[in-house]
Amino acid sequence: MGGGGGSFNAGTDPITLTGATDGRSGNGQVRICTDHAPASLTITSAAPSAGVAGSAYAPHHPHGHRWPGPLHLECRQPARRLEPQPQHRRALGHPCGGQPGQLHDHGDGQPSAHAADSVTLQILPALAATAPAPATVGQAYTGGPAATGGVAPYTWTAASLPTGLTLNPSTGALTGTPAVDTHGDYPLTVADSQSPARTATVTLQVLPATLAIGTSSLPAANQAQVYSAALLATGGVAPYTWMATGLPTGLSLVNGEITGTPTQSGTFAVVVSLSDGATPAQTASVTLVLSVTAADVKPVPTLGGWAISLLGALAAALRARRLRRRRR
Secondary structure (H helix, E strand, O other), X not given: OOOOOOOOOOOOOOEEOOOOOOOOEEEEEEEXXXXXXXXXXXXXXXXXXXXXXXOEEOOEOOOOOEOOOOEEEEEOOOOOOOEOOHHHOOOOOOOOOOOOOOEEEOOOOOEEEEEEEEEEEEEEOOOEEEOOOOEEOOOOEEEOOEEEOOOOOOEEEOOOOOOOEEEOOXXXXXXXXXXXOOOEEEEEEEEOOOOOOOEEEEEEEEEXXXXXXXXXXXXXXXXXXXXXXXXXXXXXXXXXXXXXXXXOOOEEEEOOEEEEOOOOOEEEEEEEEEEOOOOOOOEEEEEEEEEEEOOOOOOOOOOOHHHHHHHHHHHHXXXXXXXXXXXX
């Protein structure tokens, strides 16, 4: 067998084709020995069915005898029926000897004949599959895996798929939009048309939606007054972890909410960071401006000139009254 990288085994053993993964073809000479043959024997060979690299190859003779390829024996003397005997069958590397058309005695007193011919056997690559591009939750997807080698047509199956995606079993095409919380890995299996079928499995990866902070601004705060502002996270995978720097004294960020009572006034650049529970984790950050209005300070009342004069008069009257009491 040349070019295809395969070998034939004698007898009825299946033939395993190895070493051929690129769909090459090869020519090989096959010799067949039979008992009780007529004086003239030829082989009429149709193209053998294709083999697949790494798969057992054992096509059958039309009359029920298993040969390395669909070889058809033709008897030059149709009055006598050709009956191949397994113990005298040979394949590549095991020639019968002699010249085609000659008779030989195998020691049992019965003449035998042999004939030789060349056949072409195509070896297909082994079945292989290529994984599809990743999909993302919430984003429309069109794609799918690909299969090569083996024997077409192929059939694609999936034990489960994310809600929103559909699989075409004939082509492997995937279409749709993965629903929320459907991120993960989904095995896809392809089977070819061999009997028994060969299979290959690849994985569709569905990524979580991109993590983002949906809050773009913060409401203003007032110094010395209770404050609360909730922050919004989108995409990613719960649970979320929040952090913040640059908050005024008295405020803190807990579970996505800024709460507390600010004791400072002014304008503050607050850097908010967010990470999710995916593996690996996604991160996002944003800078938000927080304005804190100073508390109202009530001024201490002051006395005018008239009030001071009035107080002075009152004080003088009190002193005069005390003097009169002493004189009595």
